[in-house]
Amino acid sequence: MSTLKKTVGRTLALTTLLMGGAIYYFITVSLYEPSEDLFDFPVPKNAELVQENIYGKSYDWSPTSEENGIPLGYELAIKASGWKKGERDGASIYYTKGTNKIDLISSTKHLNILKVN
Structure with missing residues (x-):
C-alpha cells in the first residue's frame, strides 16, 4: 500500500508540474506577437510603439530595464519563436533565426528592436 501511495503522489506531483509549466508557457507566449517588419521577431502586445x-x-x-534586461517570459517567447540568443554587449543582445539577425536593446522602460545587416 505504501508503494502505491508513493507512485500516486509522484504521478500527481509530476502532472501538476507539467500542467503548471504548460499553462505558464502558453500564457507567456500569448503576450507577444510576431512583427512582420522585424523578421517575425516577437514584440510585447502591450508595448507602445514610439518610433x-x-x-x-x-x-x-515598463517591464524592461538596462540593469535586468528583458523579463524571463519575453526571453521564453523569443526562444519559442525559434530565435537563438547570441552575444551580449551591455544592454544589447543579438538574436538570430536562419539568416536574419536582430539587435534587441533594453533600457529603463524602453525597448529597441533593430534589424542587423
Whole structure:
C-alpha cells in the first residue's frame, strides 16, 4: 500500500508540474506577437510603439530595464519563436533565426528592436 501511495503522489506531483509549466508557457507566449517588419521577431502586445524607421522600431515598455534586461517570459517567447540568443554587449543582445539577425536593446522602460545587416 505504501508503494502505491508513493507512485500516486509522484504521478500527481509530476502532472501538476507539467500542467503548471504548460499553462505558464502558453500564457507567456500569448503576450507577444510576431512583427512582420522585424523578421517575425516577437514584440510585447502591450508595448507602445514610439518610433519606427527602416532599421527597426522603438517601444515604451515598463517591464524592461538596462540593469535586468528583458523579463524571463519575453526571453521564453523569443526562444519559442525559434530565435537563438547570441552575444551580449551591455544592454544589447543579438538574436538570430536562419539568416536574419536582430539587435534587441533594453533600457529603463524602453525597448529597441533593430534589424542587423
